[in-house]
Amino acid sequence: MGSKNTSEKPIGVIGAGSFGTAVSNILAEKNQRVILYARTAEKAALLNSTRESSGHKLHDHIEVTNDLEYIGTSCDVIFPVVPSANFRAMMKELAPFLRPYHILIHGTKGFDLNVDLKKIDAQNPLSREHVRTMSEVIKEESSVVRIGCLAGPNLAREISEKKPAATVVASHFDEVIRVGQNLLKNDRFLIYGSNDLIGIELCGILKNIIAVGAGTIAGLELGENAKALFISRGLVEMVHIGKALGGNAEAFLGLAGVGDLVATSSSHLSRNFTVGNRLAKGETIDQIIESMEEVAEGVKTIRIINELSQTYKVRCPITETLYRIINQEMTVGDAHKYLMKFPFRAEIDFM
Numbered sequence: 234m235g236s237k238n239t240s241e242k243p244i245g246v247i248g249a250g251s252f253g254t255a256v257s258n259i260l261a262e263k264n265q266r267v268i269l270y271a272r273t274a275e276k277a278a279l280l281n282s283t284r285e286s287s288g289h290k291l292h293d294h295i296e297v298t299n300d301l302e303y304i305g306t307s308c309d310v311i312f313p314v315v316p317s318a319n320f321r322a323m324m325k326e327l328a329p330f331l332r333p334y335h336i337l338i339h340g341t342k343g344f345d346l347n348v349d350l351k352k353i354d355a356q357n358p359l360s361r362e363h364v365r366t367m368s369e370v371i372k373e374e375s376s377v378v379r380i381g382c383l384a385g386p387n388l389a390r391e392i393s394e395k396k397p398a399a400t401v402v403a404s405h406f407d408e409v410i411r412v413g414q415n416l417l418k419n420d421r422f423l424i425y426g427s428n429d430l431i432g433i434e435l436c437g438i439l440k441n442i443i444a445v446g447a448g449t450i451a452g453l454e455l456g457e458n459a460k461a462l463f464i465s466r467g468l469v470e471m472v473h474i475g476k477a478l479g480g481n482a483e484a485f486l487g488l489a490g491v492g493d494l495v496a497t498s499s500s501h502l503s504r505n506f507t508v509g510n511r512l513a514k515g516e517t518i519d520q521i522i523e524s525m526e527e528v529a530e531g532v533k534t535i536r537i538i539n540e541l542s543q544t545y546k547v548r549c550p551i552t553e554t555l556y557r558i559i560n561q562e563m564t565v566g567d568a569h570k571y572l573m574k575f576p577f578r579a580e581i582d583f584m
């Protein structure tokens with residue numbers, strides 16, 4: 234960190250949604266001053282006066298601001314936690330206030346897309362060139378070098394209720410992992426480290442697809458055996474597409490992969506699971522999105538992976554079937570009957 238002393242400086246968090254607030258509270262609990270960025274001045278003022286954000290109480294050590302320059306100049310370590318659809322725009326605004334000494338550890342579980350999916354067809358297929366993880370966006374948009382991500386089974390509501398959990402801080406830099414661990418760990422929040430940044434990011438992104446599917450199983454009341462079957466096959470699909478996009482299989486077998494997959498595929502606290510559940514009850518994807526206040530990243534990810542699986546010729550029957558459900562080309566009931574007939578080969582073919 235050059236001559237700067239991290240512990241004396243506040244920590245920045247960008248995005249005052251469910252997870253950004255939960256992360257801010259974890260940081261603040263450790264006697265750490267936190268500056269939390271809210272998108273509008275009105276929201277920042279409201280949060281500062283009500284001391285509540287996204288239904289979570291705000292710790293006294295958290296100051297809410299609408300000033301990105303203030304965050305950039307006050308904080309050496311910043312946790313960006315905004316939905317993937319807005320991440321690049323946020324980075325463009327923040328970048329003028331970032332320097333190579335900054336450390337950014339993001340908590341976003343979605344892709345950045347630099348092309349309109351409507352323009353994608355057989356002649357112009359979607360490729361990895363069109364799709365970025367958030368660490369890649371940070372690198373492209375700023376001078377920051379030391380980049381990391383935070384991913385694991387971290388349902389924000391449970392974290393706010395101070396229930397035990399663990400996460401993975403991933404970075405190519407051990408220093409970033411150490412900083413993340415020191416800032417976040419407490420007696421009920423364990424922090425593991427990984428150098429497989431892309432692999433860990435892909436785990437968090439891809440599990441959202443399977444969580445949507447698991448929600449449909451719960452919605453149809455198909456039972457625990459079916460859910461276990463779906464999660465297991467979902468993990469295999471995550472590994473196959475994850476490897477095609479630059480991840481290693483090992484990451485998927487850990488906390489950020491199978492751990493987060495199990496948590497989000499089993500809980501009504503997961504927005505992605507909830508989307509699937511509501512699809513199974515007969516709502517359309519437009520109706521669901523329209524009425525949801527929080528982001529369910531999996532819907533966009535289903536569309537992206539459906540295209541990428543074709544480009545890279547990876548068998549992704551679950552993603553393709555979910556894509557047909559959200560496009561109203563197939564009912565949820567028919568989708569599950571179809572998947573039960575799908576000709577799978579070896580059970581585990583990625584080791």
Ligand SMILES: NC(=O)C1=CN([C@@H]2O[C@H](COP(=O)(O)OP(=O)(O)OC[C@H]3O[C@@H](n4cnc5c(N)ncnc54)[C@H](OP(=O)(O)O)[C@@H]3O)[C@@H](O)[C@H]2O)C=CC1
Nearest residue numbers: 248249250251252253272315319323341342388389527528
């Ligand atoms: N909730 C969870 O349990 C977890 C979520 N995540 C991931 O974290 C990310 C955020 O999720 P979550 O916090 O739950 O989402 P929410 O939907 O609860 O909140 C998103 C927040 O981001 C803010 N925001 C949007 N665009 C910008 C921007 N350009 N600049 C600053 N703030 C912005 C929104 O502000 P506004 O209110 O103004 O729209 C809103 O407060 C997602 O990628 C999600 O997958 C990861 C782990 C757990």
Ligand SMILES: O=C(CO)COP(=O)(O)O
Nearest residue numbers: 385386387388503504505
């Ligand atoms: O990623 C999460 C928990 O680890 C949150 O999942 P949802 O976005 O589905 O709520």
